[in-house]
Amino acid sequence: QLLSSACLPDHRSMNPCPVYERESKTLFLFFVCVPTGVSEYEQIRTNKCRGRLCYVTSKDAGKTWSNTIDLTADVIGEEMKEWAPFAVGPGHGVQMKSGRLIIPAYAYRYTGNPNCTSCCCLSFCCFTSYALAFYSDDRGITWKVGNQLDVESCECQMAEITDDKGTSTLYCNARTTLGYRTEALSYNSGQDFATALSPNKLIETGNGCQGSVLSFLQQSDPPETWLLYSHPSNPKNRVDLGLYLNKTPLDSSGWSDVPVLILHHGPSAYADLVEHEPGRFACLMECGIEHENEEIAFLL
Structure with a gap:
């Protein structure tokens, strides 16, 4: 439409x-x-x-x-x-x-x-x-x-992280030209982002590319917030859109070293993640065979 x-x-x-x-x-x-x-x-x-x-x-x-x-x-x-x-x-x-x-x-x-x-x-x-x-x-x-x-x-996306005490923190994941992503936390729900996280584990692609981040509740007792993040997994080119997982989202060193899943093999770029239902996720992405913006695809 x-x-x-x-x-x-x-x-x-x-x-x-x-x-x-x-x-x-x-x-x-x-x-x-x-x-x-x-x-x-x-x-x-x-x-x-x-x-x-x-x-x-x-x-x-x-x-x-x-x-x-x-x-x-x-x-x-x-x-x-x-x-x-x-x-x-x-x-x-x-x-x-x-x-x-x-x-x-x-x-x-x-x-x-x-x-x-x-x-x-x-x-x-x-x-x-x-x-x-x-x-x-x-x-x-x-x-x-x-x-x-x-x-x-x-270019950035944000996600809410809730700890085991029920305290809410807003997480920001942003594109840069520095060779790595900027990650930051807000303790007042987005009015300020006081803490930039390190050790800069998430690598940026080339001159940068948009990435998507999503928080979800892992079914445990008590429930834990985990983060998913999608971004081209190649450090030089917009190819091989990867999905990364962080089980300790207030600690940026918790990101998986390699993608837990490649969402698209080949040229790929901008994407957006959503939780379809508990434990199931979807991704809308730019991808193609020769170029990353040949089509917009949906993956569930």
Whole structure:
């Protein structure tokens, strides 16, 4: 189904990120709208954010959708002046056990580069992306923006981890250009991410690629939260989409050294994980035979 309402005039819609609100049975689909012809590089070159934070909703499981709501002025406001490009996800959001809705996002900021030889450079080398969360505590009626991570972190997904005492922690897994993924924890449900995890066990692919992360309850007594993570398993190229498992999610050294499963052998890239039912999972992925974006496949 083509969502003709998920757009703004003379803009293109990008980076879909859905989240389901349990109490009102409302499906939110967040995305960013960027003026037609304006590229990410153009926003960096001019140091001016042109994107809009938007969403549509459905109350009938995606059969029909509302008109687009533009949250940019109310939620981001003056913060936009400090951002270059920004986007949500892509992938899925989270509703925490408290009811808080989480939409993962990231925004570029001008940070400078001591190795840059140009006195007036406005290029990627002088901008760094930092992950953050948009969140709502009233079933999606109003939204707020959290603080950015203090380490490089681009396209990201988040997951709720609940320990054996019932304490909730929000986990962030983000793309970087550093050769490894950024992992961070928030102890206030996405308002801040205070702790960046090490030892940087999850390897990033080439110049980076989106990855998906999902928390689920392992059936034990008491139930334990485990994490699943999907990403191309080759350190140089976007091939062999792997599925990784962490049984101790507050400790990043707990990730499996090799994928527990290869979801697609060959070219593969962006993906999104979901728990279909307890113990069964599904993945929507980009993949192909010659190139990673030949098709979008669904695996259960």
